[in-house]
Amino acid sequence: MGALKPWHIAVLVVVLILLFGAKRLPDAARSLGRSLRIIKAETKSLADDDRDLAEKADAQAARQPLPPQNVQQQPYAAPQQPAAPPAVDPVQRVRDN
Template sequence: MLRNALEPWHLILIIAVLVLLFGSKKLPDMARGLGRSMRILKAEVKTLKADEPDVTPRPDATPRPEAASRPEAAARY
């Protein structure tokens, strides 16, 4: 159903409606503002990922519950 959601004529129609609604003078300013917002968002996400501690559990840190009940499985870990 959504396989051919945005065909070229859809994009032309969307651009025409945007030009009619906002005018050709406002569109470059809006695009510039959107670009700045995307750059700021990307930078913030990057800093948040850098600030997060590594929360992945190490396999040697704690034994698995099923490994504790089976001695042969506990020997592997």
């Protein structure tokens, strides 16, 4: 089980030419090259996306909550409204006048 020798490659090329023909081999090689470029670009973009996600995760992990402030919180009280004038009965008002 040795490595590929030059005559192995020559036999492989002859078989490919016989199977596919001389006209179709350049087209097949061109298609294979395009496919490999597309695969390379996609794997690179996936790696870049993973790197971007890792950077975002690191940035979020670096966030720390603010320290508590020494302000005493009072229990909730409803806001006070200004005192309304005392209600006057209109009938009583007429009698007094």
